[in-house]
Amino acid sequence: MLEITQKEKCTGCCACMNVCPNECLSMECDHEGFWYPKINPAICCECGLCVKACPLIDGNRIPLPKSEAPEALVVWNKDDAVRIDSTSGGVFSALAQSMWDVGGYVGGAIFEEDHSVHHIVTPDRRDIEALRSSKYLQSYIGDIFKEIKALLKAGNQVLFCGTPCQVAGLYHVLGGNHEGLVTCDFICRGVNSPKAFLMYMNMLEQKFGAKATRIKFKDKTYGWHRFSTRVEFANGQHYIKDRYNDTFMQGYLKYNCFVRPACYSCQFKGIPRQGDITLADFWGLDRIRPDLDNDRGTSAVLLNSQKGHDFFHRVGDVLFSEPSAVADIASGNLCLHLSLDRNQARAHVFEDIDKMSFLQLSRKHFPVFGVKIMMKRIIERVKGTARHVLRGGFHRMGLSPSAWLQFLHFNILRKHTHANLFRSQMLLPTPCCRLDVDSTAEIVFKDTLVLGWKQFRGSKVETRLFAGRNSKIIINGRMNLYCGADVRVHQGAVLTLNGGFCNDGVEITCAKRVTIGKDCAIARGVIIRDFDAHQILNAGHEIAKDICIGDHVWIGTRAIILKGVTIGDGAVVAAGALVTKDVPGKCLVGGVPAKIIRESVEWS
Secondary structure, three states: OOOOOOOOOOOOOHHHHHHOOOOOEEEEEOOOOEEEEEOOOOOOOOOHHHHHHHOOOOOOOOOOOOOOEEEEEEEEEOHHHHHOOOOOOOOOHHHHHHHHHHEEOOOOEEEOOOOOEEEEEEEEHHHHHHHHOOOOOOOOOHHHHHHHHHHHHHOOOOEEEHHHHHHHHHHHHOOOOOOEEEEEOOOOOOOOOHHHHHHHHHHHHHHHHOOOOEEEEEEOOOOOOOOOEEEOOOOOOOEEEEEOOOOOHHHHHOOOOOHHHHHHHHHOOOOOOOOOEEEOOOOHHHOHHHOOOOOOOOOOEEOOOOOHHHHHHHOOOEEEEEEOOHHHHHHHOOOOOOOEEEEEEHHHHHHHHHOOOOOHHHHHHHHOHHHHHHHHHHHHHHHHHHHHHHHHHHHHHHOOHHHHHHHHHHHHHOOOOEEEHHEEHHHEOOOOOOEEEOOOOOOOOOOEEEEEEOOOOOOOOOOEEEEOOOOOOEEOOOOOEOOOOOOEEOOOEEEEEOOOOOOOEEEEEEOOEEEEEOOOOOOOOOOEEOOOOOOOOOOOOOOOOOOOOOOEEEEEOEEEOOOOOOOOOHHHHOOOOEEEEOEEOOEEOOOOEEEEEEOOOOOO
């Protein structure tokens, strides 16, 4: 008969309940809001199956075909709407859709109407919005393991996603691996008390005077790095605060106040993993591969078994992926190998949980604000920004007074510039830059624009940027415009740069709309014009038409891109080409006028 004598030895995975033949075992909550097994001795036959099913009991571990050296990847969903609505890069959504494509079932956690979290297993694609995204509190498994076992026995395929301990529990209920089952775990920081979370939700519902209709952890309104908690209410109002200002997330991320006792000494850390596939946020990507971090969310993926490898690569072209290293993933995800430290305040939180409201608990045990905390945070951010700006500034602007004055004017003083030095969203002008920007022109920095970067020391080549009345320039990804560039954005036009570089002497003339995708390489002397400059008086002539250059496009030396052209992702434009018509993705074009020379081109 299973008996829980130490709460640190129970994860609440419900495996014991799922194998009980007489249904004499139930899960009951303690005063902290975590459930533990309770046996009805009157109907227990003492078969011992519950003991054998527990993944934490020594000698019970089931050997699984999981790799000691998993394949590591950086991944995101190419559907930007899915990526933005997901916790990190939207990988789980793609995996789920792939399973549904073959008529399979998907198991994962959803919010119930009472704001508790339960696991379901479903064949219905319409459940994807409820299934995707982290829930940050313990989900109740219930009888899902028995349901999955029955589905597999009937010949169905199932994708199951849960915490590592839940995945281990499922394998113990099944008695080992199963051909039709693919499992996903994630790098888990610990599961929080449902009781504490429901108190938090009650506080918000009282404050907003309505029932919550949608809860979204890691909302990306303020970006992935500052992931926020967003709650929408029946009266149309909404609550949104980032990780630094939301009381529940501070209690979890900063103070470690709500986590289940077993999570402080987790037995499912490290490698090999429990799941066939491991998902995580790729924290630290901005340091390791800044070119891959656009603050929309990026996933770290470990393929831990041949089954996981095959299933992941079956998903197809909906995911962007690049090889990475396990060490890079671990450097930003310490919980891959380590459990949380137990905060001494935790015991006091649960001593007071039945005596206080959530607001009172937070003020006493895990305050979001305080003069010392706030001042320390401000000082740290100012110091970090100053170091970054000065280091980058001196590297690019040197001691040039004109460059530094332009830096201050455009990033701090100018009314219609949207910059954020704290997040490296700014203009870095070099000494030989000449900027003529109308006071009504709007400049939006979501990353850094380096203007006039020179490759030869002592070069005096001038770089020019003109922005006319009511024009708009948007910088969505880090962009380097090398020296000699001549960029002209005329009245009412919109220029969007999504990241990459333009080499020496590039000319961009934008009179309507020019968009350049991310990771583009534009060689020396390239001309991009959406504008004829002079009007042909014949009927039907349009003096300006949009130009759209896709992602990862290489434009060769002295090529010319004229109005109305769209260049597909991954295309290559040969040196000296004159492009007057659309270019399909991954095609090499050349000549005057440019024609397709080769298809299915890959370049780096």
